[in-house]
Amino acid sequence: MSDTTNIKALLDSDTTLARRPSLGEEAAEKLREMILLEKFPPGTALPETELSKALGISRTPLREAMRLLEIDGLVEHSDTRRARVAAPSLEELAQNLMVLGALEGLAGEQVCLNATQAQLDLIANLNKRMIEEAPSADPLSAFRLDMEFHRAIVLAAANPSLLETHRQYNARLWRARFISSKRRAHQETKRVMHQSIVDALLARDQNAASNALRRHLDNAVRNIDVAMKEQSQGPIDNNFTGRAVK
Amino acid sequence: MSDTTNIKALLDSDTTLARRPSLGEEAAEKLREMILLEKFPPGTALPETELSKALGISRTPLREAMRLLEIDGLVEHSDTRRARVAAPSLEELAQNLMVLGALEGLAGEQVCLNATQAQLDLIANLNKRMIEEAPSADPLSAFRLDMEFHRAIVLAAANPSLLETHRQYNARLWRARFISSKRRAHQETKRVMHQSIVDALLARDQNAASNALRRHLDNAVRNIDVAMKEQSQGPIDNNFTGRAVK
DNA sequence: ATACAGTTTTTTGTATACAGTATTCAAGTA
DNA sequence: TACTTGAATACTGTATACAAAAAACTGTAT
The missing domain is CATH 1.20.120.530 (GntR ligand-binding domain-like)
Incomplete structure (x- = not known):
């Protein structure tokens, strides 16, 4: 066994190499915080263009963020697919x-x-x-x-x-x-x-x-x-x- | 009350107006069937370009489909974000x-x-x-x-x-x-x-x-x-x- | 005022281009 | 043979353009 193998094994094991999050994941995190702390109260409309501009990203990763938040039940879509902050009864x-x-x-x-x-x-x-x-x-x-x-x-x-x-x-x-x-x-x-x-x-x-x-x-x-x-x-x-x- | 109001009310109520599914939703449905019936056995790699071509759609809706299938646990992503059919132990x-x-x-x-x-x-x-x-x-x-x-x-x-x-x-x-x-x-x-x-x-x-x-x-x-x-x-x-x- | 029709504006769905990573492969070295 | 290196290839992340659908707005008739 060469000693470089040891280096590789070490790199693989010890660092929890959290792959850098995508823009969508980062956006979801920011939006999540804002929703939970009611910067965006329940029912608030969340238009893609406006939000993506506000966050300095394009619509593509923003849409990914919305889907992530929908999985968590923080965002829901109307019957015509407009996103808003979930307002559960x-x-x-x-x-x-x-x-x-x-x-x-x-x-x-x-x-x-x-x-x-x-x-x-x-x-x-x-x-x-x-x-x-x-x-x-x-x-x-x-x-x-x-x-x-x-x-x-x-x-x-x-x-x-x-x-x-x-x-x-x-x-x-x-x-x-x-x-x-x-x-x-x-x-x-x-x-x-x-x-x-x-x-x-x-x-x-x-x-x-x-x-x-x-x-x-x-x-x-x-x-x-x-x-x-x-x-x-x-x-x-x-x-x-x-x-x-x- | 005009009689056109009645028509509108009827249209709203009786038909369960299932808004036409998006290309992503349709693709997810097809892929779901193929995964469940093992046309795509567990572990199969699912590259976006190839699949989107095969389904005749672009990568954008295909990626939506992959996320839908991931929610259901039928698709998972490697640490370098490559999608494959889930292979649960x-x-x-x-x-x-x-x-x-x-x-x-x-x-x-x-x-x-x-x-x-x-x-x-x-x-x-x-x-x-x-x-x-x-x-x-x-x-x-x-x-x-x-x-x-x-x-x-x-x-x-x-x-x-x-x-x-x-x-x-x-x-x-x-x-x-x-x-x-x-x-x-x-x-x-x-x-x-x-x-x-x-x-x-x-x-x-x-x-x-x-x-x-x-x-x-x-x-x-x-x-x-x-x-x-x-x-x-x-x-x-x-x-x-x-x-x-x- | 209210309801309606047509028009404009906004918003979402999809395709595509390009950049940055990951993977594969082939040749070279111990 | 096994290991490394570097180029070529394949794949994903993101931005952007355009089309289709929905919503907002306008003026008009009741």
Whole structure:
């Protein structure tokens, strides 16, 4: 074996050579952020020419970005193929949450069966961090940590397809859940439920884990209902039908 | 109200005006068929220029088709972005079946809760037809009927996102399950399991329905394992790495 | 004012050209 | 033979042009 073979092996293995993202992927990332943070509120029209100019790219990669966002349920197309920011009804959100519950329930079962102790510890640690940082953290960071907790569970299930589908449902539910997460009243119930999830996982009790995760999301349906009604009566009137704000 | 208003209202409502599909959607449909029926065996390279010429379209809509097929898990891209027919390992198939099981389990629960009696009858009827036609039908029609049965259950769950995600997982599992379905030995177990699914749904017993559906798919993992090993030892040597057959 | 028809403007679908990468192949070297 | 190198080839990413479809707008008649 020559010593250059070693070099090649090293280059292949160690660096996670993330091939540079395409313009479409980059655009999707920027747009995703803007949609989630409501720079583009639900219902906003997303004309290709205007957006591509704004992002300094041509329509070809922009269209790729739109398709990526459509996969995540953040963009939808009218019957005449005009793209807009998705504006799911409460019913649709509830339906998506139900699927998310089934996915996380499965993940919980698999974690009980297959996860290493290190992975369990990591999940438990995230929960601990959430409790500690809860009083001081701003709503966005707190919510991101919450999402990371759920993602860690699915990650430990060691099922790439499940992880990807979970990511998609998370994306399309992100906004509604973020709004809901800001309600003080929900914080304490959330804490209790997270604890029961962690307890079930550490005990490797499949049924308890699955049930705790699904109940947690059943609860989310109710919270979102309340939170959204509350917000729509609030002082700031969101633009639900207009065009992209420049 | 003028009488022309009536005409407009009628045109809007009654025809399910399926907007004409784009070239990309049409191409995806053709390619999907060819992949599922193994005209393009797993691993086959799918270069854009060659395929677009073969289909008589330009690369732009062809690329859209590839993305559609990637969503369904029928096409995957190498690390250097070259497309090929997906060639899932047995492990990946098992992982996908697990997710499918969770999705159908959820569907079963929802059917018990929400489906109309008419929808339940439709499902029971499909099962009846399967039993009746089983002896005479060719493997492909029999399998299509089987898939229709499962789809009818998810349809009756009245959750569009669930239906779409279920469709995607079905697509990526289609080939393996079709191969498995041809084994005589599996026919009888399948019949029994289908019956227990129908019984649970008719009784609107959520837990029984969910469990029957999930067990059915757990069983599929084992069957696919056996069937694939059997086939790979068979007389016809499939092309697993070559280029598109012309 | 409302509804309608015809026209203009906007927007999307598709083809094509070209640049940048990846792959293949052939010749040369140890 | 096995390995490297460099040129030739094939393939993908992106920009752009043009056609077809949809939406917005205009003036007119009711």
